Amino acid sequence: MTVATQSTAMPTAGQHGLVAHSDGPVVPVQTRSERFRSVEVADFAPVTGREHEWKLSPVAAFADLTSGELDGARLGLETSGAEGVAVEWIARDDARIGTAGTPEERASANAWTNFGEALLVRVTGEDDKIATVTRTGLGATPRAAHTVIEAAPNSRGLVVLGGTGSARLSENVEVIVGEGANLTVVSVQEWDDDAVHLASHFARIGRDAKLKHIVVSLGGKVVRVNPSTHLAEQGGDVEALGLYFSDAGQHLEQQVYVHHDAPNTRSRVTYKGALQGEGARSVWIGDVLIGNAAVGTDSYEQNRNLVLSDGTRADSIPNLEIETGDIAGAGHASATGRFDDEQLFYLMARGITEEEARRLVVRGFLTEIVQQIGVAELEERLTAALEAELQGA
Amino acid sequence: MSVLEIKNLHVNVETDQGTREILRGVDLVINEGEIHAIMGPNGSGKSTLAYTIAGHPKYTVVEGEILLDGENVLEMSVDERARAGLFLAMQYPVEIPGVTVTNFLRTAKTAIDGEAPSVRHWVKDVRTAMGNLKMDSAFAERNVNEGFSGGEKKRNEILQLELLKPKFAVLDETDSGLDVDALKIVSEGVNRAKENTGLGILLITHYTRILRYIKPDFVHVFVAGKIAEQGGPELADRLEDEGYDRYQVAETASAE
Numbered sequence: 001m002t003v004a005t006q007s008t009a010m011p012t013a014g015q016h017g018l019v020a021h022s023d024g025p026v027v028p029v030q031t032r033s034e035r036f037r038s039v040e041v042a043d044f045a046p047v048t049g050r051e052h053e054w055k056l057s058p059v060a061a062f063a064d065l066t067s068g069e070l071d072g073a074r075l076g077l078e079t080s081g082a083e084g085v086a087v088e089w090i091a092r093d094d095a096r097i098g099t100a101g102t103p104e105e106r107a108s109a110n111a112w113t114n115f116g117e118a119l120l121v122r123v124t125g126e127d128d129k130i131a132t133v134t135r136t137g138l139g140a141t142p143r144a145a146h147t148v149i150e151a152a153p154n155s156r157g158l159v160v161l162g163g164t165g166s167a168r169l170s171e172n173v174e175v176i177v178g179e180g181a182n183l184t185v186v187s188v189q190e191w192d193d194d195a196v197h198l199a200s201h202f203a204r205i206g207r208d209a210k211l212k213h214i215v216v217s218l219g220g221k222v223v224r225v226n227p228s229t230h231l232a233e234q235g236g237d238v239e240a241l242g243l244y245f246s247d248a249g250q251h252l253e254q255q256v257y258v259h260h261d262a263p264n265t266r267s268r269v270t271y272k273g274a275l276q277g278e279g280a281r282s283v284w285i286g287d288v289l290i291g292n293a294a295v296g297t298d299s300y301e302q303n304r305n306l307v308l309s310d311g312t313r314a315d316s317i318p319n320l321e322i323e324t325g326d327i328a329g330a331g332h333a334s335a336t337g338r339f340d341d342e343q344l345f346y347l348m349a350r351g352i353t354e355e356e357a358r359r360l361v362v363r364g365f366l367t368e369i370v371q372q373i374g375v376a377e378l379e380e381r382l383t384a385a386l387e388a389e390l391q392g393a
Numbered sequence: 394m395s396v397l398e399i400k401n402l403h404v405n406v407e408t409d410q411g412t413r414e415i416l417r418g419v420d421l422v423i424n425e426g427e428i429h430a431i432m433g434p435n436g437s438g439k440s441t442l443a444y445t446i447a448g449h450p451k452y453t454v455v456e457g458e459i460l461l462d463g464e465n466v467l468e469m470s471v472d473e474r475a476r477a478g479l480f481l482a483m484q485y486p487v488e489i490p491g492v493t494v495t496n497f498l499r500t501a502k503t504a505i506d507g508e509a510p511s512v513r514h515w516v517k518d519v520r521t522a523m524g525n526l527k528m529d530s531a532f533a534e535r536n537v538n539e540g541f542s543g544g545e546k547k548r549n550e551i552l553q554l555e556l557l558k559p560k561f562a563v564l565d566e567t568d569s570g571l572d573v574d575a576l577k578i579v580s581e582g583v584n585r586a587k588e589n590t591g592l593g594i595l596l597i598t599h600y601t602r603i604l605r606y607i608k609p610d611f612v613h614v615f616v617a618g619k620i621a622e623q624g625g626p627e628l629a630d631r632l633e634d635e636g637y638d639r640y641q642v643a644e645t646a647s648a649e
Contacts, residue, residue: 345450349474350501361492363491
């Protein structure tokens, strides 16, 4: 087991003795908000794996998605709708596209350059409702996709965006949360073992609006879901939750970014993961930027990993940048612990079988996130899926 | 009538310096309802005996037997031993992240009994047992041993003892690190368990202090991996006065 933790602001240009970073010749940008961004893939240099946004990812496993031609046709979908949730395809030039964010790396830009139409999931009405959109049967073709989830002002709703079967997919998901809206987005990755899925989510939170964003990654060879949230107007609130179980040979990654950019905004980031088996890998990078305008910010981010066997590696890197002194609170935490033989002995000495002991510990650890989802049927299915993971199924 | 028999037990442990012999022929018979105190200096092998009975994988039995009502305990896995009726109250209980005391107790009770306890009775039993041990009810929702003080950890061990109702309990230095109030509470718990279930007890301790609260029927002095002397409660009184000095010659050959 290897654990890497660092907690530093990026060096500033005026920093004394600043030299090229050991990662390569590139000096990191000053703040997260000044990172280069573009919707054109050609604006990004080819990916080498040394870039700060790629250095912990197995880039050779998905060169087709960062540099190849992507099929931008409509994806195969299974949807279960609800009154007040419309699902339709919209043209590339729709005015909503591009309002929540812009790609910061090449796979995301490649998807943006290549997608044909975008899928729009539009939530209206003040009643609670649940809609599910599952992408399936994508096969071995490298694909690009673009999704816009829009919550109308003062609307409420929960949208599950799922993925099953084989896939080689790079995609962007824009989440536009209108003034006063309360939206939950659950991104559930239950891909087949050979799947590669790279996703960038860009959320823009309107005035006094709330987004609960949950990333659940269980299946797939390489799954990288990077949610960015722009708290662009005052009173915005984001709760970013994540849950992952990485088993042998699996790479599950999430780079979470929260940008406090308006007064009295709040964020809570909580990601929890378990790792089991040779080569099980997880990466969590949590960037929080509290901008100059974001007085009264209340922010906390944390990542917890539970290591269940040898041969795993969990990287956990929280970064916090604060540009104003007038905030309510900002904190971060990272911890990676192991379930070890003494814990196993203790539980077994109370009559509990080894299998049950592991299940008990993992369920206890991850349930906190599962319970936040708010869809009973999905919670039950994920609990069962987690137990199957434990048994190596 | 249950009986736990230990016959000519020899135990090795693997260390970085190679194999070390720690137990060198231990014989002991504990009947249900009996309290046996095992006393001895540090490094005499007392804890090794405790962990060997429970089945910790670090210890290798090279000779001898442990029988519970005639059944070969050494062939059982750790959890099978617990289900057969053995309990080890640990000297250093480990933290279990993500598992609440409530969840842990119910899971263990279900495993030991082979069926889930009836919800109504169980909740009441847990509450009563916690009350007896002066444990705050907020305890139940904390993760097992996480952030517990030394005294809280020991109380949590005795809570399990009272709720799981084993046939035999090994208490491994349960008294160490307890102030006198906590020592009384823990001792009362052990006595209550014996009263209620006819528990047989192997009480391992370095000090005579706990024997004021838990009265042993037999006292065994453990030196250099075997029993050097045994007798009734009066032997403990003598140890209190004289210490382990007169066994010191043997101790030079001791291990652990």
